[in-house]
Amino acid sequence: MAKKKTIRTIPQQRAPMREQDPRERVKNFAEVTCGFRLEDALKESERCLLCPEQPCVDGCPVGIDIPGFIRKISAKDFRGAYDVLTDTNLLPAICGRVCPQESQCEGVCVVGDTLEPVAIGRLERWVGDNAIAEGWVNIPYIEPAGFKIGIVGSGPAGVACAADMAKAGCDVTVYEAFHQAGGVLRYGIPDFRLPNEVIDAEIRNLSKLGVKFECNTLVGRLFTIEQMIDEMGFDAVFIGTGAGYPTMLGIPGDSLNGVLSANELLTRCNLMRAKEFPDYDTPLPLGRRVAVIGAGNTAMDAMRVCLRLGAEQVYCIYRRSRTECPARAEEVHHAEEEGVEFHWLTNPVAVLDDGKGGVRGMRCIRMELGEPDESGRRRPVPVAGSEHDFETDLVVFAIGTNANPIMGQTSTLKLNKRGYIEADANLGTSVAGVFAGGDIVTGAATVIEAMGAGRKAARSMQAYLGIRDTGLPYLTDGRGGSGKLFGIDLRERNFARIRVAATAKP
Numbered sequence: 001m002a003k004k005k006t007i008r009t010i011p012q013q014r015a016p017m018r019e020q021d022p023r024e025r026v027k028n029f030a031e032v033t034c035g036f037r038l039e040d041a042l043k044e045s046e047r048c049l050l051c052p053e054q055p056c057v058d059g060c061p062v063g064i065d066i067p068g069f070i071r072k073i074s075a076k077d078f079r080g081a082y083d084v085l086t087d088t089n090l091l092p093a094i095c096g097r098v099c100p101q102e103s104q105c106e107g108v109c110v111v112g113d114t115l116e117p118v119a120i121g122r123l124e125r126w127v128g129d130n131a132i133a134e135g136w137v138n139i140p141y142i143e144p145a146g147f148k149i150g151i152v153g154s155g156p157a158g159v160a161c162a163a164d165m166a167k168a169g170c171d172v173t174v175y176e177a178f179h180q181a182g183g184v185l186r187y188g189i190p191d192f193r194l195p196n197e198v199i200d201a202e203i204r205n206l207s208k209l210g211v212k213f214e215c216n217t218l219v220g221r222l223f224t225i226e227q228m229i230d231e232m233g234f235d236a237v238f239i240g241t242g243a244g245y246p247t248m249l250g251i252p253g254d255s256l257n258g259v260l261s262a263n264e265l266l267t268r269c270n271l272m273r274a275k276e277f278p279d280y281d282t283p284l285p286l287g288r289r290v291a292v293i294g295a296g297n298t299a300m301d302a303m304r305v306c307l308r309l310g311a312e313q314v315y316c317i318y319r320r321s322r323t324e325c326p327a328r329a330e331e332v333h334h335a336e337e338e339g340v341e342f343h344w345l346t347n348p349v350a351v352l353d354d355g356k357g358g359v360r361g362m363r364c365i366r367m368e369l370g371e372p373d374e375s376g377r378r379r380p381v382p383v384a385g386s387e388h389d390f391e392t393d394l395v396v397f398a399i400g401t402n403a404n405p406i407m408g409q410t411s412t413l414k415l416n417k418r419g420y421i422e423a424d425a426n427l428g429t430s431v432a433g434v435f436a437g438g439d440i441v442t443g444a445a446t447v448i449e450a451m452g453a454g455r456k457a458a459r460s461m462q463a464y465l466g467i468r469d470t471g472l473p474y475l476t477d478g479r480g481g482s483g484k485l486f487g488i489d490l491r492e493r494n495f496a497r498i499r500v501a502a503t504a505k506p
Helices: 038-045 055-059 067-074 078-086 093-097 120-134 156-167 195-206 225-230 263-271 297-308 329-337 405-409 447-466
Strands: 032-037 148-150 172-175 213-215 234-241 259-261 287-293 311-319 341-345 346-353 359-372 378-382 388-391 394-397 434-436
Touching: 032 120, 038 067, 055 067, 055 346, 067 078, 067 120, 078 093, 078 120, 093 195, 093 388, 093 447, 120 195, 156 172, 156 195, 156 234, 156 447, 172 311, 172 329, 195 213, 225 234, 234 447, 263 394, 287 297, 297 311, 297 329, 297 394, 311 346, 341 378, 359 394, 434 447
Parallel strands: 148 172, 148 234, 172 213, 234 434, 259 394, 287 311, 287 394, 311 341
Antiparallel strands: 346 359, 359 378, 359 388
């Protein structure tokens, strides 16, 4: 019997993660972090106490059996670790890279009460990368259920829902507006954080489950949600389109040439390959001095992309202090290493015209922190008389996103006052058979939270269609066999859906 581990007997320091040198990586789009080696993964796995309370599992939006997969790594059963992970998360190589583990699973790790928490995300990434390298994939036996499912959006919510519905025996088609699948994973996250080959590998695994991807298909323009149900024969539909409609400040000069959103910048660079100009002829304004407004992960991505595209100087303009900065600490650290200049407690009030319709600078005002607002962060308050001009020739807004209005304009779906789709506790919408989840319902969230919503919607869709959730125990009513037919609980019976064809009157 293995000796019980304690906080004193485990390795006291996290296994280090190798990285590209900042002076070199700022010149390329190769991945910054190099991942664990075998010895690193084995050492880090020994830091997990395998505690019975398992707060890390509760901290994970999809409930990954974190001690279970780490135990397998320790036992050198790496394929077993992958099997445990993919019971609940089909994208371990992606989530291990981009999920904010520090505020989720690692944030509640018991080891973190005394030492640095176990590097759960790095271990997850290591297993996912091993799976890609070795060609591992889990394809269960699937009994056809006879239902046709439509998924709108191929981002994390859509692919999670698609996978669970495919495993339930449904014929699943995913519609993607862009020319490549992956959603925000593809267009919103640069290669130096999430390489395209990792996304491609995870999407291929979904295709092996039988999921079909239809790209260049803008639902709401080519056909509507109602048409999917009424005319195209889908028994249920899930909407996971995310919230990629950019927010601008609405200040004077924000329509000048040389002002754009971070979403546009990243989409042009990542998905449309503007970074490989002239091999790809995608236009992208290049600035010598770039100011990025905002300090979330998208802002960090935009700033670091601009450096790699050749900007001489990149500035982060944020109206709060570093303490309130919403980006992951690792991303801020990497941006600082690469030379981004941070201007905390600074807020733009106007973009200045160069007289030719372009940008010559930005007028800003100093801020100070007052009482906390509804977000719990201290509210920024302008400092009187602190206005000053700031030289820049490209301004990028990274201050959040909204729901794309296409769905609301072309369907009868009920929306909330902010334009997001209203969904009930089971993620059902106002249209029968249509479910929605992820950013299009909640607003901007994390990749793993979107995946959790996609899986929750899949369970609700299965219940709506009468497909039994094989992950749940059989129902019992405690009445000694009453309420059963041929030994099967009456509530376990399935049903067949029928469509009534309209006939002409004689």
